[in-house]
Amino acid sequence: MWRSQLPAGLQEAVSAALREAARSLVVPSLNNPGGAEVSRKAGGSLVTQIDREVELRLSEVVTAFLPNSLVIGEEKVAADATLLRRIDEEWVWLIDPVDGTANFVEGKGPIAMMIALLYRGKAVVAWILDPVKDALLTTSKSEHALLQLKSTTTPAASNLRGAVWTRYYDNELRSAIERRFLSLGDVSPGSKCTGAEYLAVIQGRQDFVLFWRSMPWDHAAGILLLQESGGYAAYLNRDPFRPGAKRLGLLVARSQAVWNQVWTTLIEGVPDPERLLVREMNTY
Numbered sequence: 001m002w003r004s005q006l007p008a009g010l011q012e013a014v015s016a017a018l019r020e021a022a023r024s025l026v027v028p029s030l031n032n033p034g035g036a037e038v039s040r041k042a043g044g045s046l047v048t049q050i051d052r053e054v055e056l057r058l059s060e061v062v063t064a065f066l067p068n069s070l071v072i073g074e075e076k077v078a079a080d081a082t083l084l085r086r087i088d089e090e091w092v093w094l095i096d097p098v099d100g101t102a103n104f105v106e107g108k109g110p111i112a113m114m115i116a117l118l119y120r121g122k123a124v125v126a127w128i129l130d131p132v133k134d135a136l137l138t139t140s141k142s143e144h145a146l147l148q149l150k151s152t153t154t155p156a157a158s159n160l161r162g163a164v165w166t167r168y169y170d171n172e173l174r175s176a177i178e179r180r181f182l183s184l185g186d187v188s189p190g191s192k193c194t195g196a197e198y199l200a201v202i203q204g205r206q207d208f209v210l211f212w213r214s215m216p217w218d219h220a221a222g223i224l225l226l227q228e229s230g231g232y233a234a235y236l237n238r239d240p241f242r243p244g245a246k247r248l249g250l251l252v253a254r255s256q257a258v259w260n261q262v263w264t265t266l267i268e269g270v271p272d273p274e275r276l277l278v279r280e281m282n283t284y
Contacts, residue, residue: 002119003140010065014127015138017061018113021054022131026098030107030132047101051075054097058115062093069093074217087216087244088121094243096217100193112195116220121244126221128195137199139228155207155258157265161186162208162253163197164266169212173277176270177210183265198222201254202229208253208262216243219250232256236267237278246281 029050037049055073063069069091072083086092093115098104100111109132117125127138164187166174181187190209191197195218197209202225211219214235220243223233233241236249251267253259272278 002124006125007065011125011127011138011140013065014062014115014125015129015136017058018115018127018129018136019134021057021097022113022129022134025050025054025057026104026111026113026131030104030109030111032107045101047075047078048098048105050104051097051101054113055095058095058097059093062095062115062117066091066093071095072217073097074215077217084216084244087118090120092118092121094118094123094217094220096195096221099195099218100191102192110191110193110196112193112199114195114217114221116217116224116243118220118243121242123220123224123243126224128199128221128225130196130199135199137202137225139225141224142228155261157183157185157261159185160207160258160262162201162206162210162262163188163190164210165190165212170274170276173270173272177266180266184262194218195222198226198252201231201252202226204254207258208251210262210266211250211252212248214241214245214247214250219243223252226252230255232259234259235277236263238263248281249277 052075055075059071059073063071070086070089071093072087073095077083096114098111099114103109104111111131113129113131115127116123124141127136129136166178166189200206201209219241223241226233231252231254233252235241235247236251241250251259251263253262
């Protein structure tokens, strides 16, 4: 059993390391916009020296606890994408050192710091820290699968509020989905911070989020925390999330009933000639 292989105090030690990195590196830089060196990665997304320093520091801490483990961090993968081929090894750490880098560069929130520990490709421990509020959520996978509570009534779509990250969508899909927004209660374009979106759903401030890309460091921690709180997540073809998969279109919701209602409202019958919503891609 995976749990018996973990050293005592691991969850608390990683929590402390996250908070220390936030206090000493992330928050001071957030309060000093322009103080961190900014560049662009090969894909065009922003990265700062703080992202790299935080990832390095956290990598040293987590591998000290599990010496034979592998770190797959967002910035390490930017330098060597072949690391993703090893995601199903026995013990793997996924690290997103500063989630919401575009916000961070502008000296504003929300931002988050996320870590997930995978055992043979499945998340078993997760952490999300809001470094500005020093608010941390952490959990480990239950011994027994949580039963999804069956609601006696289907939630009305017009009462649901959530976010849809349409800026990454194929133009045709974006237009088709956006035309359906009026059937929901409130739809925002998202906060540019994946971790903040998961916290909003888990804490009841919104009902769902529809993402496009599904990089493992962006979602593994949030989905484990969501599932352990009774929420539900799946790709738009209804397959369960898998950190090693390369899929587009990921819907998360506070319950399976809400997931089904949002999927029916936004996705059912949407034209998908390129089969973007049902097939695995070569890259993220």
